Amino acid sequence: MKSPAFARRRQFIALVAVGLALAGCKPSADSGKTGDSSTGPIVVGEFASLHGSEAAFGQSSHKGTELAFDKIKATGGLLGREVKLIVEDNQSKAGESVTIAKKFLSRDHVVAVLGEVASGRSLEAGPICQAAGIPMISPSSTNPKVTEVGDHVFRVCFTDPFQGKLLSDFAWKTLKVRKVAILSDTASAYSVGLAEFFKQPFVAAGGEVVLEVKYASRDKDFKAQLTAIKASSPDGICVPGYYTEVGLIVKQARELGLTIPIFGGDGWEAPQLIEIAGGDALKNTYYSTHFSPSQDSPAVKEFVAAFKAKYNEVPDAMAALGYDSAMALAEAIKKAGTTDPAKLTAALAATDFTGVTGRTKLDAQRNATKPAVIITVENGQFKFLQTVEP
């Protein structure tokens, strides 16, 4: 005999099934087509890590992009049409960027995708955009693999082989490091790549890597690795990671009595680095990045002033690159005279314009070759040290 409860449950299941079927029908009306409608506003999708462990990157980069869009809107949009920026947050989580890229393409019909800072997450969205033939511009992912995805993926920053080489030169010539220990993040494409690109030129110059140890993103304890590093007595430590972990690493290294120089790449760039590690611990640390607000150039000064007026803070490299990525796209749309994906991609490939991070000229691999700056920390403040030309 069937109980009333069982019958009720069956009714409920049937109801849910009908609901699901209806929900499934709805989007089919406007899906099946990607790309622009050629009337109405030009829609651009931006995905960024606005929350989570790399939130400072996403927030900065997004502010830069937003400022660029304000400027484009103020000058009357593009091709006589309005522009619209749609922003999605991937919360610094793996896997989210794929979903966001698919949403941009199938629901928002974007003409181009902007994002992300972290190479690992740009690598997630890249193949989706490549398959759909919609151009994607990464503002600041430096891992070479990002643009190797295909001819629709671009970046407006330098790549890690360049950054690794300049870090190696800086360590060898300026810091006079001969024996180095490397502490990198196994879970980050950026960190693994940069560690390798640092190691090759350093060893080639005659340097010795005395110890190479790993950690994983979201680790908090690095004392074990640092104790082993201390025992191998290097002259410097290379930490090509992101600021959340780097802050704790520097702090714990100093607690263990390691006073040698610690250096890394643009993943360090965030005010939170100083908050987490503390100004004292960051003495004798150095990192390479794309931009410094104290650089002496009219473009930089104008950008810094506009950024301060809007957000009441000083822009960092991620903000500058976020701005340049949107500006590069605007230039390309103007030059192509259309938002047709193929023509826009061709115009992007020929990008050569001067933004706030210097002249951005893309090579055949769709990477930018541009100068880098080296920053240190003094009295709890970031301080511009030098510019390195490619």
Add this chain to the structure above:
Amino acid sequence: MSEFLQQLLNGISMGAIYALIALGYTMVYGVLRFINFAHSDVFMVGSFVAFYVAPRLGSGSIAGGMSILCVAMAASALLGVVIEKLAYKPLRGRSTLTVLITAIGVSLLLQNVGQKLFGADPKAFPPIFPARTFHFGTVVVNSTQLVTLATTLVLLVALHLVVHHTRVGTAMRAVSFNATASSLVGIDNNRIISFTFALGSALAGAGGVLYALNYPSIDPLMGTLPGLKAFVAAVLGGIGNLAGAALGGLVIGLVETFVSGTRLSTYRDAIAFGILIAILLFRPAGLLGKARVEKV
């Protein structure tokens, strides 16, 4: 040699925190026979409570630090009891699987409410105890590690006294041994279960504060990883066994530290969990657990 001593110290202070969290898992398992997956988020809430009360209670002195620790433990205990009353008590007598899924739900709820309430970005945790560094030859000991070890030791002794030398502790062991029989001899099972949750959650709260003190960057998802490690520690030591949980925590802490300090550091978690599998193959009930016959 000095490297070995330094790593030993690092490992013990890491293991001490795992032990504190593991005790909560094992205690709840002891009385209710289910894994409280929300436990690792009570740990997170503990550190956030400390973060928010620290400016009011004056951090940086021993007395201030102690009072912050006590407030965080009390708040965690309260949260543990509330979770038990609202989420688990209505399911008493249902299958363990139902309660287990509910626990995962509570865990996700706490994480997401935490992200809304506290913000999802990592926050810098203030040094609530005075920070000093001591040098013994080449071995460096900092006061945070000493505070961690001392607090853990005091809490472990206190827990032992409560469980083995008080009436409520005796009642806890009775419920754990046989819940039906304990209610027949006049023990109020619900009160004892609430008490167990309070005790376990207070320990998680203390663990949260100590963890944040050692690694001063806290965020609403910080509980997941140490929670998982502590759960493994509890299983390793023999789930349901208090001494086992403490021992398991210490073993996991030491193994992780010693592996991290070598060129095998990439495989740290793989090795730690591999050891778990190996131990469970030979001793399915864990290091100190007693194999018991499941009555069906």
